[in-house]
Amino acid sequence: MSLPHAILTALLEKPSSGLELTRRFDRSIGYFWSATHQQIYRELGRLEEAGLIRALPGDGPVRGQRKAYEVLPAGSEELARWVGGSQDPKAIRDPLLLRVRAAAVVGTGGLLAELRRHLELHRRQLALYEAIEERDFPPGRDSDEDRLRRLVLHGGIGLETFWLRWLEEALEEVGGMADRPDAGPDPAGGAGAS
Template sequence: MSIQHALLTSLLEKPSTGYQLARRFDRSIGHFWQATHQQIYRELRRMAASGWVEVEEKGDDGTRKRKVYHVLAAGRDELQRWVAEPGSSGESNEALMVKLRAEAVLGPIGVRRELERLIRWHEDRLATYRAIEARDFSTDNPTRGQRLQHQVLRKGISAEEDWLGWARETLEAL
């Protein structure tokens, strides 16, 4: 995932100065996507050069000049393109969270298909874990090592069940 897509999402939520954006980013998207303030400013310059955002100079009334960034049509189009693009199998949750926030701002733009694809991927993974459990951990007197290995697998099963529960609830919200 590109930090640019996270920044476009934040700017669509509210046009901001670089400083305001960095602070908002720290309090929201920054919980699942880390970026330094330097990275944010560097990416804002790149996005402006690409025609994705425009910079509005404010503060001509004697106050300190501020640059407020607004998303342009090309930036909106880029975000929509990225959201609709399928990720890799088991795509990171970070990208999915940004895609969901983008959908919240832009309206239905394809996250449903992506979430359905990821649900199928996680269902397959859970089925694989359960098959391994049935095959490898059905003995009555497992060794200590087998019990520990089973606990590792149980953690994977639990994580998949939790993810799928969250994803199905989210699918209903879409």
């Protein structure tokens, strides 16, 4: 149940309208927690109904006017409770890993191109994260808030670095195999962990 907490975090950083939140998700939080604008607007309604946020007072209802929201004390308390809580890691669900596993039984046709494509995508993402770090965290910027934000960014950098290493290994392994479209499972069970 992390989307409401992502929204509370963003609103505590800066009161915003739904549209502004969507844009901010695209530029920051969305790198590690994505949400569509429909999901954000729906969650804003739920948070307001639960008494965790409120629409900022305006000059009155005007058609097309954006409602800006701020977090109420109950919302801050909920976010603090959630930060201090416990949650198990999520299992990896990655289609590329499943494709590699499937190649063990149906052959590797087309897999090399997809591995190369993913390698390029992860290179670009790593370059983006490194550019964000250089832009947003210059030397000497070390408040507690900045250190925690940088820590999240370093998590993204670490994940991209992992994917680059794994994809290079996968390209080497798959590239050294003859494509066997009729490949079947190894009778000795060598297709990997079940």
